[in-house]
Amino acid sequence: MEGHWRRVNTPLRRLTSRERNAVIAGLAVTIVAILGLILVSAGSTQPPPPAGCIRALVAGRTGGEVIHPCGEAAKTTCAQAATFDTPRSRAVLESCREAGIKF
Numbered sequence: 389m390e391g392h393w394r395r396v397n398t399p400l401r402r403l404t405s406r407e408r409n410a411v412i413a414g415l416a417v418t419i420v421a422i423l424g425l426i427l428v429s430a431g432s433t434q435p436p437p438p439a440g441c442i443r444a445l446v447a448g449r450t451g452g453e454v455i456h457p458c459g460e461a462a463k464t465t466c467a468q469a470a471t472f473d474t475p476r477s478r479a480v481l482e483s484c485r486e487a488g489i490k491f
Contacts, residue, residue: 437487442466444483446476455480466491 403411437443441458442465457465466489469480484491 437483440487440489442480442483442487442489444480446479462487462489463491 437456438458440462441456442462443454443456445452445454447453455465462484465480466484469477469484470491471477
């Protein structure tokens with residue numbers, strides 16, 4: 389069929405400059421919004437634990453659980469964790485080492 393490929397692959401009409409500008413503006417707004425969300429959600433906003441305190445993220449009954457004892461309670465928690473060999477106790481002991489708590 390003569391001219392079939394050209395007829396099938398020819399666009400019905402060209403975009404006007406107004407339509408093209410609207411598409412470009414929409415893409416620009418979308419890209420800026422995505423970049424803004426990435427920048428806002430990047431990084432950690434939680435300050436480090438105070439001196440003499442530990443903060444460990446461990447598995448809990450319904451998901452991640454943060455434990456953050458201070459002072460004597462931190463020493464007791466570290467001493468109890470040292471008697472076990474579980475992922476929870478290893479996370480607590482790592483936090484104890486980072487805080488420099490002797491138990």
